[in-house]
Amino acid sequence: MMRSTLLRQVSRASATAIRPPTFTAASRLPIRNFSNATPLREKSASDDAAEGRHDEFSTTGKPGAFEHEGQFSRTDNTIRMPYPEEEDLPSSKPVQGRGGFHFKRTLASFSLEGRVGVVTGGARGLGLVMSQALVVSGADVAIVDLNKDEAQKQAELLMEHFREENPGATEVPKVTAHYADVSNPDSVNSALEEIISSHGQIDNLVTSAGFTENFDAIEYPYDRIKKLWGVNVDGTYLFATGVAKHLMARKAPGSIVMIGSMSGAIVNVPQPQAPYNAAKAAVRHLASSLAVEWAHAGIRVNCISPGYMLTALTKKILDDNPELAAKWTSLIPQGKMGRPEDLMGAVTFLCSDASGYVTGADLRVDGGYTVT
Ligand SMILES: NC(=O)c1ccc[n+]([C@@H]2O[C@H](COP(=O)([O-])OP(=O)(O)OC[C@H]3O[C@@H](n4cnc5c(N)ncnc54)[C@H](O)[C@@H]3O)[C@@H](O)[C@H]2O)c1
Numbered sequence: 089m090m091r092s093t094l095l096r097q098v099s100r101a102s103a104t105a106i107r108p109p110t111f112t113a114a115s116r117l118p119i120r121n122f123s124n125a126t127p128l129r130e131k132s133a134s135d136d137a138a139e140g141r142h143d144e145f146s147t148t149g150k151p152g153a154f155e156h157e158g159q160f161s162r163t164d165n166t167i168r169m170p171y172p173e174e175e176d177l178p179s180s181k182p183v184q185g186r187g188g189f190h191f192k193r194t195l196a197s198f199s200l201e202g203r204v205g206v207v208t209g210g211a212r213g214l215g216l217v218m219s220q221a222l223v224v225s226g227a228d229v230a231i232v233d234l235n236k237d238e239a240q241k242q243a244e245l246l247m248e249h250f251r252e253e254n255p256g257a258t259e260v261p262k263v264t265a266h267y268a269d270v271s272n273p274d275s276v277n278s279a280l281e282e283i284i285s286s287h288g289q290i291d292n293l294v295t296s297a298g299f300t301e302n303f304d305a306i307e308y309p310y311d312r313i314k315k316l317w318g319v320n321v322d323g324t325y326l327f328a329t330g331v332a333k334h335l336m337a338r339k340a341p342g343s344i345v346m347i348g349s350m351s352g353a354i355v356n357v358p359q360p361q362a363p364y365n366a367a368k369a370a371v372r373h374l375a376s377s378l379a380v381e382w383a384h385a386g387i388r389v390n391c392i393s394p395g396y397m398l399t400a401l402t403k404k405i406l407d408d409n410p411e412l413a414a415k416w417t418s419l420i421p422q423g424k425m426g427r428p429e430d431l432m433g434a435v436t437f438l439c440s441d442a443s444g445y446v447t448g449a450d451l452r453v454d455g456g457y458t459v460t
Pocket of ligand 1: 208209210211212213214215232233234235268269270271295296297298299300319323347348349350393394395396397398399400401402
């Protein structure tokens with residue numbers, strides 16, 4: 089008896105629970121019609137004024153009502169800085185104290201032993217420091233540059249530096265220098281042939297040849313734009329396809345790292361540089377596109393997008409426009425410009441097996457600039 093009552097109650101309860109709600113006029117929730125609702129208190133003139141207080145900051149406000157409008161997000165067309173002549177850019181020195189033996193445990197997969205890396209634009213600045221990172225990590229390196237003499241000098245310095253920092257080393261990495269204008273297909277092909285005949289193979293490519301300059305878009309001389317795109321975009325494309333072709337012929341895996349810039353993702357202020365920004369956006373997406381196209385061949389393609397790094401070029405820009413240092417650093421969450429050394433780990437990681445499952449990525453090394 090008790091059991092059947094209990095069952096009846098349970099079945100009644102569950103039927104109620106699953107029955108869809110039926111809305112009749114009487115069961116409707118009392119929804120308050122806002123337009124007819126009595127206000128809590130009458131609106132006063134001061135309320136109106138308070139509500140309008142912020143309107144001036146919106147598109148209802150008069151343009152130019154405040155001095156600060158757009159202050160931190162505008163380009164200044166008076167800033168003009170053509171890429172300096174070669175003799176105005178001093179040569180770089182090898183980074184000190186990074187290449188000796190150490191007894192700190194680290195992942196073996198970061199090692200580049202037995203690999204050959206090519207670095208375009210490796211005679212100076214970021215390219216040179218990244219060449220050194222590859223050497224320190226165990227690779228042989230071919231430095232490619234327009235300035236062959238400087239590339240040769242730096243190649244010898246890197247080997248000498250390695251000997252000094254590794255006095256017991258039985259083998260010294262082979263570092264060679266090669267001329268190429270990366271924007272010229274014939275020049276690229278003959279440099280690649282030269283490198284392959286000297287080193288036997290290529291496993292890694294870092295495309296650092298590139299430059300920036302500042303002109304406002306309306307006044308930018310078209311021949312300079314073509315040159316800028318030629319070096320930054322065509323140069324990256326030509327070297328990447330040349331190396332990929334070689335890797336595919338060898339049926340060997342490889343890793344290509346393209347040096348883009350945070351300018352490929354944001355618009356720098358206050359210096360105007362639209363063609364450079366567009367070029368670096370192209371480099372970033374080229375890396376993603378080629379990563380997809382060549383994944384089947386075991387070739388990984390990634391991009392490093394540096395922020396403001398202190399190199400000979402940026403030092404010169406700051407010498408000519410000292411007020412820029414404060415503006416640039418005010419926009420960087422870490423508050424400082426990067427040093428070329430800050431790319432050593434990033435490039436080694438992306439070239440090595442440690443990043444085996446990373447392809448098509450854009451690694452920003454910018455002190456947080458692009459996240460704010
Ligand atoms: N310095 C920065 O703050 C910064 C920031 C973001 C991205 N980048 C990018 O990093 C790369 C290196 O910049 P950097 O500051 O070291 O510049 P850099 O001027 O110090 O070095 C560039 C090197 O490329 C070589 N080069 C130029 N045109 C060439 C060509 N047609 N063929 C072959 N070699 C050529 C130069 O001779 C030079 O050795 C560039 O692609 C640049 O856009 C630099």
